[in-house]
Amino acid sequence: MKTKWIKDDISFSYCVEADLKDIASMLSKESVCKYMFFGPNKEEDTVVYFSPLVKSIEDSLKEDKIPDCHIFSIRKNSTGESIGQCALLPIEFTNGNYLIGYQIDDTQWKKGYGTTACDFLVHYAFNVIDAFRLTGDCARDNSGSEKVMIRSGFQSECIQRKYWLVGEKYFDRMLFSLLKEDVPESRLKELNYIYR
Numbered sequence: 572m573k574t575k576w577i578k579d580d581i582s583f584s585y586c587v588e589a590d591l592k593d594i595a596s597m598l599s600k601e602s603v604c605k606y607m608f609f610g611p612n613k614e615e616d617t618v619v620y621f622s623p624l625v626k627s628i629e630d631s632l633k634e635d636k637i638p639d640c641h642i643f644s645i646r647k648n649s650t651g652e653s654i655g656q657c658a659l660l661p662i663e664f665t666n667g668n669y670l671i672g673y674q675i676d677d678t679q680w681k682k683g684y685g686t687t688a689c690d691f692l693v694h695y696a697f698n699v700i701d702a703f704r705l706t707g708d709c710a711r712d713n714s715g716s717e718k719v720m721i722r723s724g725f726q727s728e729c730i731q732r733k734y735w736l737v738g739e740k741y742f743d744r745m746l747f748s749l750l751k752e753d754v755p756e757s758r759l760k761e762l763n764y765i766y767r
Contacts, residue, residue, distance in 0.1 A: 577648055708744050
């Protein structure tokens, strides 16, 4: 069973225990968590949160099964340097509908990795686990994340006012969607080829 996907010098792998230190370090940074409703977190809190999810992934992989938990580490393939992480989180009561998420370390910003991560999630969702819909969200002020989703084909759906309270500031939540039928078959084949 496939556990790693490569595009150029970027690899996406199911998240394992060895990845937690890099993810915890990234999510302890105020810059990375600026527009997120969670974080920055103490590194040990992030490890406690992710550990059961990672154990579930590792158990599935031992049985040669696709994990129910879709969390991926993003690294430079040539050096192993951490770029960030991305995930598909199932939306309750709606099998085949997933919330996308991606966090890129601030040392790796403005290199196109966010768009690459989003495109990978589109590939994985529609080519590997046969999802029918992806839902994306971001804080209204997070223009970088908004642009990433639009570049990957997502459509704006609505704005939920004063949705998140981060610190002492409220953020509106912008919702986006991508349906499998929105993506041309040729694009799905191209993504299947790109993420080899």
